[in-house]
Each structure stands twice: as structure tokens, then as C-alpha cells.
Amino acid sequence: MSISLQGVGRRFNREWIFRGVEQTFVSGESYAILGPNGSGKSTLLQVLNASLAPSAGTISFTLNDDKLEAEYVFKHIALAAPYMEVIEEFTLSEMIDFHFKFKNYLSGIGRAEVIALLGMETSKDKLIRYFSSGMKQRLKLALAFFADTPILMLDEPTSNLDNQGIDWYLSLIQRYAAGRLLIVCSNQEHEYSFCHHQLRISDYKQS
Numbered sequence: 001m002s003i004s005l006q007g008v009g010r011r012f013n014r015e016w017i018f019r020g021v022e023q024t025f026v027s028g029e030s031y032a033i034l035g036p037n038g039s040g041k042s043t044l045l046q047v048l049n050a051s052l053a054p055s056a057g058t059i060s061f062t063l064n065d066d067k068l069e070a071e072y073v074f075k076h077i078a079l080a081a082p083y084m085e086v087i088e089e090f091t092l093s094e095m096i097d098f099h100f101k102f103k104n105y106l107s108g109i110g111r112a113e114v115i116a117l118l119g120m121e122t123s124k125d126k127l128i129r130y131f132s133s134g135m136k137q138r139l140k141l142a143l144a145f146f147a148d149t150p151i152l153m154l155d156e157p158t159s160n161l162d163n164q165g166i167d168w169y170l171s172l173i174q175r176y177a178a179g180r181l182l183i184v185c186s187n188q189e190h191e192y193s194f195c196h197h198q199l200r201i202s203d204y205k206q207s
């Protein structure tokens, strides 16, 4: 799978958030999108996952060398982001079952494995509403990592995680990100230091 941007820009009203992005993202590679708060990392990620159209330039997606229309891209992407909500009225088991009605599990993974890998066996019947912010973040990461998609997009992946949670995130990267197209939006080095490529939003701020 690949995503190719030619001269891509996005603006809101009259303000250009970024312009002139030229980059191809390919399977098996990892990319960090970097910049301070409010710089446009999440906006670029939304353009990359086709939930937001560019205001300038073109974006193209290919799957197994075939062109993929933007409207079908979401099927091939797993995303964990602060603006994505888990469903508070569900228990952990229900949330996992619901999510994996729409995405396939990675090979060798099922609901029991997800719960075990989360270390949440004693919370499987607990309502998500009563999860701590760190538990919710771990759940979002697990739902993304354990979905069988060629693209994995992570926006601020360790927000609300303690040091143990950060180590857990890094172990997921090692075990489950290999071979996928990985894109991490971040301004914290421990979240992206392993990425092969770095894009700085500040390089695309020309007026």
C-alpha cells in the first residue's frame, strides 16, 4: 500500500495550515509527522486517511499496484487518535467485539488475546465509562494495532500513558508494526524515535 502526495496543501478559511507537501508513504516504512501543538499534524493525518480533502494538490492511494479510490481507503487503515472516541456504554468485551465487526483481527489474535495483551482480564466486563484515561488510551492503541490493516496511523500515541504504558506501546511497535505503513503524529521523541522518516510541518508553512 502507498500514499502519494503531490503539492498537497490544506487551509481552513484563509489560513493555510500546510502547503506544497511532496511525499510518498510506502509499506514497511515508518514516518513521523512532527510539529508543535496546533501546527497541523492531525490535519495532515486526516488528509492522509482521506477523511479530509486537500485544498490544493493531489493525493493518490495504491493497493497491490492498483489505484484505490479515496472513499475506500478507510477499510485499509487502523487509527488511534485523541479525537476518536471509544463507546462509553460498552463493556471492554463488547467494545472489542463491536470494533472487530468492521475490521479483521491480526492472525492469531482474538478477543481473549486482545484482553490478555491489554492486561485487562479483570476488567473485561467493566463499562468503558469507568476506565481511567490511561486504560482508554491502551484500548485505543490495541484496537488499532490488532486490526489486520496495511496502514497504521497513530496520533499522539502515548497521551495519558505512564512509563509502563510507554514501554507497552514500544513493545507493540516492535511486535505488530513491522511490514505495515506506520505514521505517527507526535511532538514527543519517545513516541517516534524508531521512525525511519521525519516530516516537519514547519517545512510546509510558506505563505
Ligand SMILES: Nc1ncnc2c1ncn2[C@@H]1O[C@H](COP(=O)(O)OP(=O)(O)OP(=O)(O)O)[C@@H](O)[C@H]1O
Residues within 6 Å of the ligand: 012, 013, 017, 035, 036, 037, 038, 039, 040, 041, 042, 043, 044
Ligand atoms: N475544522 C477546522 N476548522 C478550522 N480550523 C481548524 C479545523 N481543524 C483544525 N483547524 C486549525 O488547524 C490548525 C492545525 O490543527 P491540528 O489539530 O492539525 O494541529 P496539531 O499539530 O495536530 O495540534 P496538537 O499537537 O495540539 O494536536 C489549528 O490552528 C486548528 O485550529
